[in-house]
Amino acid sequence: MKSLLATLALTTALTLPGLAMARPVSMTTTLNNYGGDGAYLALYVTDASGAYVGSLWMAGGKSKYYEHLTDWYRATGGDTAQVNGITGASVGAGRTFEITLDLADALFDAGYTLHIDAAVEDMRDSPNEVAIPLTTSGAGTPVNGRRYVAQFAYDM
Amino acid sequence: MKKTLALLIASTALTTAIGVPAWSAMRAPDGTIAQTVAAVLDDAHEALPLIFVSDDDDDEREHRSGARHDDDDDDDHDDCDDDDCKGNARNPAPAGTVAPPQNGLFGNGALPQVQMK
Numbered sequence: 255m256k257s258l259l260a261t262l263a264l265t266t267a268l269t270l271p272g273l274a275m276a277r278p279v280s281m282t283t284t285l286n287n288y289g290g291d292g293a294y295l296a297l298y299v300t301d302a303s304g305a306y307v308g309s310l311w312m313a314g315g316k317s318k319y320y321e322h323l324t325d326w327y328r329a330t331g332g333d334t335a336q337v338n339g340i341t342g343a344s345v346g347a348g349r350t351f352e353i354t355l356d357l358a359d360a361l362f363d364a365g366y367t368l369h370i371d372a373a374v375e376d377m378r379d380s381p382n383e384v385a386i387p388l389t390t391s392g393a394g395t396p397v398n399g400r401r402y403v404a405q406f407a408y409d410m
Numbered sequence: 411m412k413k414t415l416a417l418l419i420a421s422t423a424l425t426t427a428i429g430v431p432a433w434s435a436m437r438a439p440d441g442t443i444a445q446t447v448a449a450v451l452d453d454a455h456e457a458l459p460l461i462f463v464s465d466d467d468d469d470e471r472e473h474r475s476g477a478r479h480d481d482d483d484d485d486d487h488d489d490c491d492d493d494d495c496k497g498n499a500r501n502p503a504p505a506g507t508v509a510p511p512q513n514g515l516f517g518n519g520a521l522p523q524v525q526m527k
Contacts, residue, residue: 276517299515308513311522317501334502339510341502342524350527356519
């Protein structure tokens with residue numbers, strides 16, 4: 255009986271931190287009616303020193319266009335492995351897309367910044383369209399983009 | 411007599427050991443004429459290689475001039491749509507087909523969900 259209890263306590267102790275270390279975060283991006291084709295968007299994170307940490311989402315599946323997401327491309331060298339499993343379709347003008355990601359708690363209130371680079375065919379590239387610090391207090395507060403993104407917000 | 415016999419045996423053995431390989435090497439292999447003809451014909455084939463003639467000059471000019479996007483209204487390199495033309499880099503795996511990258515940003519829970527409105 256004692257060994258059973260000990261086993262249960264051990265498995266609980268091992269499982270709970272894992273569950274507590276990540277949470278679902280939804281990110282909502284609304285694009286302007288810029289009158290062009292679907293936009294490619296790269297959502298990625300930099301640390302407090304501005305160094306690239308990793309990608310959260312890539313909207314747009316053809317890697318030949320990634321060079322137009324200039325900051326992301328400079329940071330990654332266009333490495334498609336950075337966005338394997340987190341790539342979806344490009345986003346049409348005036349559309350809203352919402353992604354829900356299971357993100358590590360350590361991302362918030364630790365000096366990380368979420369960036370969005372945007373590019374549209376035959377239109378100007380827009381690196382750093384959005385740059386927003388990842389904080390728990392900033393959740394639910396929308397920010398405006400510079401060119402193609404009308405509004406972006408994340409919720410936890 | 412024994413000495414003579416020994417000398418004969420030794421000289422025969424030497425002759426056999428040296429002469430047979432030399433004689434074999436000097437012999438022309440079978441089918442020499444056929445091989446010679448085939449070699450000449452093969453050379454002729456190589457001397458007249460097939461040349462692919464392309465009328466794709468416009469696309470080449472477009473690439474050289476640094477055009478940045480496909481227009482999708484001409485006969486450009488449509489076979490590049492599925493595969494990246496630059497350095498044979500592949501397109502990334504779509505969401506849901508593989509797990510997100512292990513970059514320390516993601517938990518080990520649910521796969522990404524996307525919704526377009």
